[in-house]
Amino acid sequence: GNLVRESLDLLAPGRRVLELGKQNILTAAEMTQERPDVSYFTYLVHPERVLAQDSAKVCKMLRLLIDDVESGVIRPLPAEIYEFQSVVVDAFQRFRSGSATGKVVIRLQGNESRIMKVKT
Numbered sequence: 001g002n003l004v005r006e007s008l009d010l011l012a013p014g015r016r017v018l019e020l021g022k023q024n025i026l027t028a029a030e031m032t033q034e035r036p037d038v039s040y041f042t043y044l045v046h047p048e049r050v051l052a053q054d055s056a057k058v059c060k061m062l063r064l065l066i067d068d069v070e071s072g073v074i075r076p077l078p079a080e081i082y083e084f085q086s087v088v089v090d091a092f093q094r095f096r097s098g099s100a101t102g103k104v105v106i107r108l109q110g111n112e113s114r115i116m117k118v119k120t
Contacts, residue, residue, distance in 0.1 A: 005034060012098025013037050020044075079103040 004019070004026050011017065016039040019025045031040040051058055068074040078101060094100050 008035050008038070010092065010096045011035070011038060012096065015039075015098055016041065018043065077101070077103055 004017075008017075014037050017031070019040070019042045025042055026034065026040070028040060028042075031038060065074070088106055091106050
């Protein structure tokens with residue numbers, strides 16, 4: 001709830017939100033009240049249920065996904081990386097502009113293995 005509401009402050013007018021979470025999501029009515037200009041979609045994922053029902057199908061799907069990534073059919077989204085101490089404000093402005101494609105990432109100095117994703 002609160003995290004979604006705070007994230008809406010960074011969303012450009014007229015954009016879309018696809019919520020993949022299971023907890024702390026807004027209802028369609030709450031979203032309309034908060035931001036009537038936003039198209040809001042929810043998709044609740046229950047991986048434990050899918051795995052329990054048909055693990056062979058999930059394994060097959062993951063194998064196809066891996067093959068597509070390895071062959072280049074699926075390419076990673078571009079990433080813009082900003083250093084935390086020097087240009088974190090620039091990163092949030094880029095995210096808020098709505099013009100970023102891919103990921104906007106804030107990297108903590110000297111901590112390249114732990115990256116805070118601002119936009120996915």
